[in-house]
Amino acid sequence: MTPELGQLALILALLLALAQGVLPLIGAWRGNRALMATARPAAAGQAVFVAIAFGILVWAFLHFDFSVKYVADNSNLELPWYYRIAAVWGAHEGSLLLWILILNAWTVALAAFSQKLPEVFAARVLAVMGLVAVGFLAFTLFTSDPFGRLLPMPGDGADLNPVLQDPGMTFHPPVLYMGYVGFSVAFAFSIAGLLGGEMEQAWVRWARPWTNAAWGFLTAGIVAGSWWAYAELGWGGWWFWDPVENASFMPWLVGLALIHAQAVTEKRGSLRAWTILLSIFAFSLSLLGTFLVRSGVLTSVHAFASDPRRGVFILAFLTIVVGGSLLLYALRAPKVAGGKPFNVVSRETVLLIGNLLFAVASAMVLLGTLFPLIGDALNLGKISVGPPYFGFLFPLLMLPVVVLMPFGPFLRWGKGEAAALKGLLLRITIAAVACAIIAAFLVDGQLKAIVGVAAGVWIAAGTLLFAYKRWREAPRGRRYPAELAGMLLAHLGMAVFVMGVLLSETLSVTSDVRMAPGQTQHIGGYDFRFDGAHRTTGPNWTADQGIVVVTRNGNKVGTMLPQKRTYLRGQVQTESAIDAGFSRDLYVALGEPMDAGNIQGAWSLRLYYKPFIRWIWGGGLLMMLGGFIAAADKRFRIKRGVETVRIDGLLAQETRA
């Protein structure tokens, strides 16, 4: 009976979402305050019912209710309780429910924090969120019901996909969805702005913290996914340009552009249309990711089971949401380039160039991802572009970004002084060249690694010099407002990331070897001794576990225990052993026994020495932190609805100071 209650809760949530999506819009149009006032209660009610539905699904998993098909498909009696909770979002139907739950969380937060927004505007924003929820709830109810029954009820279920049985993977989807869905807020603000014809800078300021927070979550989700791929797939790589990875990367890039465009629009009033367009794109690309993953249009290691009916539904939804908003944009976007004028040498110019590069990079990723589809459409046969395409074009597009990054903060709004940049240019050039020369000796003259060090130092030196300038020039207590501190952290994160990528890409040592027990391999200054393999068991798996003792110059570094797990239903999963460190990772993956059946004998092993790889995720985490801290800036808190002009005047003074 309980699962049917879950279904009922979803139906009620759909009805409330419809109310939330339609009534306030009519109210805002007619100036009817009673109708506008329905937005908040409807949003709260919808969230309650979605939470009930989600809770019921969790309950079904915890109580082994295998009469629910989704539960039977994704869990079994041996699965530990924490993975049974993670199994809720382990496949298509449940992850969709999680998506909706998170959308509701954002909506409720928005409803709570928008009390001081102008009534009409808040009503429109919440209505747009409601309409998005209608689409997803209908999608769930009509094509992907998580509460479908299975008769007769099986005694035991199948298994959760073993690649998901990892702590990192448990958090990856919720955090990623926080990011995807978070862009719906900026989207809703833009649509509300277009609907009302309100192009004031004010709403951009209100949207900014939401965009920053969403981007922070998306960054965290991508970092978690990358870390998981590294630890679980056993290939030692951290990014594969897989369609699904790209699906999360495109909104990230556009979100990054949006964060900077919003800063320009909020402070100077220019680039308004562009900011609106980016808000639409960021959320559209999030939806597009959902479409790509769930429609089966592209094949990928991540893809959910495909079903053409679902594909058609999402495509229709996508067409209405994105097509509708782009049509609205075409009709209502600000016709004249507003805002304060700016010179060629100005902060606006640098941010605009960065913006264009991020947008082009995102389009490039989209093109590469859709290439197989284009190949089918033009009858060119099965073609796909892989890492060579992305690996060539992406760094090419990011090179100017890296070069320009240190200058942005130093330049003034409107009219910068080229002369002021000379000192900066000189200092960061000296820092980068000096570090590159030192690095050249340490890395054996590997060009890419040297470039990596130089680029990282270039960004870091510029960022730190700006921090120092603020320290000297700004009055105590106002040196590092959260927005600025977030920017500094994120830019430092970029420096760390760039260094991590280029150093680990060039200096990594990989070795696929056959090792008999007792044999030693020497890699990257470390000795790996294979001490044989044995059988071991976990709660719902058995594994062959190798023992590898690592020493350096005779001193023991650690014992590594790579596993090859076989889960209950026969799925095999590699668990690599990783000895993590600040300046290097050691990584061992267990291959196959050379003589099948004799696990005591020789094995094929994959050994890696990966210097600085941790900096990649470290840089990502710094960027995430930057996004969150910037979002917390007091300046973004809404004071009163209508005082935009006065606040803008103050701001302009502050930036000039």
Added chain:
Amino acid sequence: MSRLLPLFGFMLLVGLFGFGIWWNTQHDPNEVPSPLINKPAPAFVLPRLDDPTQTVSKASLLGKPYLLNVFASWCFACGEEHPTLMAEGSQLGVMLLGYDYKDAPDDAKNWLREHGNPYRMVVADRPGRTAIDFGVYGAPESFLIDAKGVIRYKHIGPITPEVIAKELKPAIAALQKESR
């Protein structure tokens, strides 16, 4: 006008996705063409199942096209495909070469005795090394190899009468047309 550009771009994408959905209903998305298609088959020397002292090599088979069918007694799907091969294997117009994959010889012989032997000849690849060269990732798989030793067609999974009619027969007909 330029304000409509994003919308036009998006409509193009929608068209592409619509096509993608339609395409997937027409084609099997899991069908990954082997990179070996239209490339020479890897050279191999394998013992015969019925008489391990004799070997069969790629060179010894040149001159006539053949269908190499990877099977094993432990393979469930091979049992599904077997009746089709028994019924239609002799009418294909090419020699049917059995390729016993990672199997114990006695098991394979018993299996063929029990279910019937549709093959002209069976080779045994007990360690599965040669299969790696062929890019075999599971049984059953079938390779159509022409008179010059070039792989012309590959099918992953059980051969069904439908596969024979729609894919294998046309591929074989194309070979025969060339040799004329």
